[in-house]
Amino acid sequence: MRVVRLSLRNFRSYESADVELGAGLTVVTGRNGAGKTNLLDALYFGCTGRSARTTNDRELVRFGQKVTRVEVETEADDGPHRLSVGFEAGQPKRLTADGVRVERLLDVPGRPLVSVFLPDRLELVKGTPSLRRAHVDQVVAALWPARTTTRRGYAQALAQRNALLTRVRDGAVSPTSLAAWDRELARHGIALMADRAAAIDAVAERFGAIAADLGLDGDPRVAYRPRSKATDADGLVAELEERRTSDLERGFSGHGPHRDDLALTRDGRELRAYGSQGQQRLALLALLLAEREAIAATRDAVPVMLLDDVMSELDRERRGRLVELLRGVGQSVVTTTDLEHVPGGDGADVRRLRVEDGEVRADDLREQP
Template identity: 90%
Template sequence: MRVVRLSLRNFRSYPSAEVELGAGLTVITGRNGAGKTNLLDALYFGCTGRSARTTNDRELVRFGEKVTRVEVTTEADDGRHELSVGFEAGEPKRLMADGVRVERLLDVAGRPLVSVFLPDRLELVKGTPSLRRAHVDQVVAALWPARTATRRAYAQALAQRNALLTRVRAGHASQASLPAWDRELARHGIGLMADRAAAIDAVAGRFPAIAADLGLDGEPAVAYRPRSKASDPDGLAAELAERLPSDLERGFTQHGPHRDDLALTRERRELRAYGSQGQQRLALLALLLAEREAIAATRDAVPVMLLDDVMSELDRERRGRLVELLRSVGQSVVTTTDIEHVPGGEGNDVTRLRVEDGVVIADGAAEAA
C-alpha cells in the first residue's frame, strides 16, 4: 500500500495544497521555514488522525481560520481508498475512511503504516521511559495488530488495581480482593511482556548493521528492559504481592510492565546518558529503519517513511547509504534544503517537490496556491 495523493486545507501554514507522491522516493526541498515539515505532518495526520508534532490539534489550524481538513488517497491491490481528518476547535475530530465515519484511523484496514523521523523525536532516545514504552507498543501493533488487545486489557486491570489501592489506603475497602486483581494484572502483564520482547527481538538483529552503515560505531544495540523478572503469571503476581505494603503507602502500583524501558546502547553504554546528539540521531534513525524491515518481513505492508531534515548531519557516503536503504523497499518522503544533499535525488525515478511559502511546486508547475 502507498500514498498516492495528499490534499489539505487550512493546515498550519497552508491555505490549501494538492500533492502527488511518487511510488518510491519523494524529495521535498525548500528553505528553512518554508513549510516542508508542515507537509510531512499533514501526511502523518491524514494517515493516523493525529499530529507527529503536537498533541494540541488547535495548533494545526491555519492562523485566522476555524477548520482544517486533510485527505489522503492510498492505493493497494484492492484499489484506491480515501482517508480524511477534519478538525474544528470545540468539535469532535471527524475521521472518515472511504466515506464512512470511524472512531480511529489506526483500526482501518486500508490505512498505510507510517514511520516518522523529526528532530523533535530525539526525545524517544533522551526522554522518559514512558515514551519508549509507547513506541514499543506501536511496533507491536504494527507487527501484529490483533495483539493491541493485550495492552488495553493490561491498562484496564492496572487502573482497577490502582483504584482499589486508593480505596484501601483511604479505609473504604478491604485488601481481600487485591490478590484477584494481582492475578488479573499478572495474566495480562506476562502477555504484554512477551509481545514487547518478541517485537524487539525482531528489530534487534537488524539494528546493529543499519546503525553501522549510517556511521554509528561502537557495537550499537537495542534491547528490551522489562521491570519484572517473572516468566509466568504466578511469578508476576508474587512480585506484586511482595510490593503491596509499598503500593498501599504510595497509593498506586509501582511494579510491572508499565515500568518497562527500551535501551539503545553503544559500547554497552546507554546513548540516553552517554551519547552525543549526533549519535542519538543516528540511533533513532537506525531504529526506525530496523523496525521498517521487521514489519516488512512479518506483514505484507511496508511503512511509509517520513524523514525531516535527516541529511544535514550525515556525510555524503552516509547519505548515499541512507538513500539506498530508503529506495530498497517501500515509499519514502524526505525533506531537505538542498536537493544535492540527497544522492540520486535528481534521478528520473524520484518525485521532486519544492515548497515556497505555503505553495507546493512540482516539476516547475504550481500545484497549490
C-alpha cells in the same frame, strides 16, 4: 499499499495544497521555514488522525482560520481508498474512511502505516521511559495488529488495581480483595512483556547492522528492559504481593510492565545519558529503519517513511547508504534544503517537490533547459 495524493486546506502554513507522491522516493526541497516539515505533518495527520509534532490540534489550523482538513488517497490491492481528517476548535474531530465516519483511523483495515523522523523525536532517545514504552507498543501493534488487545487489557487491569489500592488504603475494603486483581494484572502483564520482547527481538539485529552502516560505531544495540524478572504469571503475582505494602502506602502500583524501558546503547553505555546528539540522531534513525524492515518482513505492509532534514548531519557516503535503504522497498518522503544532499535525488524515478511561498510545486528537472 501506497499513498497517491495528499490534499490539505488551512493546515498550519498552507492555505491549500494538492500533492502527488511518487511510488518510491519523494524529495521535498525548500528553504528553512518554507513549510517542508508542515507538509510531512499533514501527511502523518491524514494517515493517523493526529499530529506528529503536537498534541494540541488547534496549532494545526492556519492562522486566522477556523477549520483544517486533510485528505489522503491511497492505492491497495483491493483498489483505491480515501482517508480524511477534519478539525474545528471546540468540535469533535471528524474522521472518515471511504466516506464512512470512524472513531479512529488507527483501526481502519488497510490504513497506510507511517514512520516519522523529526528532530523533535529525539525525545524518544533522551526522554522518559513512558515515551519508549509507548513506542514499543506501537511497534507491536504494527507487527501483529491483533495483539493490541493485550496492551488494553493490561491498562484496564492496572486501572482497576490502582482504584482498589485506594479503597483498601481508605479502609473501604479488605486487602485480601487485591488477590484477584493481582492475578488479572499478572495474566495480562506476562503477555504484554512477551509481545514487547518479541518485537525488540525482531528489530535488534537489524538495528545493529543499520546503525553501523549509518556511521554509529561502538557496537550499537537495542534491548528491551522489563521491570519484572518474572517468566510466568505466578512469578509476577509473587512480585506484586511482595510490594503490596509499598503500593498501599503510595496508592498505586509501582511494579510491572508499566515501568518497562527500552535501552539504546553504544559500547554498553546508554545513548540517552552518554551519547552525543549526533549519535542519538543516528540511533533513532536506525531504530525506525530497523522497525520498518521488521514490519515488511512480518506483514504485507511497508510503513511510509517520513524523514525531515535527516541528511544535514550525514556525510555523503552515509547519505548514499540511507538513500539505498529507503529506495529498497516502500515509499519514503525526505525533506532537504538542497537536492544535492540526496544522492540520486535527480533520478528519473524520484518524485521531486519544491515548497515556495506557501505552495507546493512539482520540481521536474527534465523540464529545465
